[in-house]
Amino acid sequence: MSFDAALRAAQGEIQTTLTDLLAPFDGPVADAMRYATSGGKRLRGFLVLETAALFDVPRGQALRVAAAIEAVHAYSLIHDDLPCMDDDDLRRGQPTVHRKWDDATAVLAGDALQTVAFEWLASPLTHADAAIRADLVVTLARDAGAAGMVRGQALDIAAETATDPLTLERITELQRLKTGRLLEWPCRAGALLGIGDPTPLMLFAADLGLAFQIADDLLDVEGDAATMGKAVGKDASAGKATFVSLMGADAARDRALALVKSAQDALLPFGDRAATLAAVARYVVTRDR
Template structure:
């Protein structure tokens, strides 16, 4: 129960941090859309930042700023991912997507504003007194979220829809390492940077975690319940996209995910017992139903 309780507590803390960060922006449509997009969700990326930082006794207030920053980037990516020019989704977390609730222009601007807010949070001295640490946080998030990371993964995903042949397993793995994995790696790296520690073991953990997370997503797209998921399912199969499930089959994909969970757990053995919640996250991502 400790993991569930700690995750629930973190979700509430992160929501408060986001509400505080968004409070000065008034009540115009873009600001309201930003608030709307940052409510709810599992907060796994934020939780990773908090748990990684806790390994090195980083003050909670500083860790929460990094946690809020990664949630802003994640929310921006979902807003843009849902747009008609991308995945064209009507639902997110069981609610209308931002461009459906408002319009496409507001959605684009809200996503842009959330992205820049993330870097504002990290660059502020309240995040860390050492400007070199703040610069490293900004630099690494820019790389992980940008054209070398998540954005490149999204571009590869779009290109795959019209490719002459389905992607291979190695190509799907690389695509998802970029599109999904890099925003799971950054909060782990951020926790170490805030604590002045070597991020290597945590980055290894997050690399395995990211692929396990995506395999679980692929399984949910095939086997899940749309009402629980809060979004449309079976879209990958309908589009003829190569996924871990289509390439490996459901049972082999599930076995691969469990193997990756074991790899993730091995990477953080050096943090026992303080890393217990990180191990729980790895197991949670492959057993969740949404």
């Protein structure tokens, strides 16, 4: 199966899983939860499925974990789009949750998606071994929380009003937290489910996360809003430091390509079984949205 076909198939499976898992909930907040988890690249869930497959994890278990990381990612986007954060009107070509409903519903939908993700991970349906379920919960809490993604977002907000500009070293650390941690966790989760060594996958994911963010910065400068489904040029308008503003577009693109090569090299211990993961690394720097 080609990479594109594999990604499309996984997107469908993850959407079906999310639909089933969210079916018991009703009301406006539940509607907003479903809205926020519809569409998107499903890259984080796809990473769970592909890394779990390296260790022959049953597909149903991997899909529950994929749904959990997509729920956490959706929560982060809902909150990121709020007026008190980035104040965005569009996400995936559709009105953001707070625009379609209101700020309060958006906050609650994000809160609910975050908490239900941990409920799914903690269920025996995810894995029979309680210790593995606990590891999934603890590691995601750490990577999504005050020492991970949330810290990265806080650093990003603080940088907007800081008197000293961000250096390349500081923005690299910021983006490793804000973007990288939720790309690293799916790779760790696949290994945890399969009781395998996560080390090469974590090396892969660390480089993948930075390459992804550099590509995002390039798209903000060079991308098309209609294709991306969200506003472009916001970083420059806000005077935010990015990999592109600090390095220039050409140097940033070269850096992203070098990170792709490094990420793919980390997968060599898995041989041809990791071919689709290697294609993910290429995808993150060639995508148009």
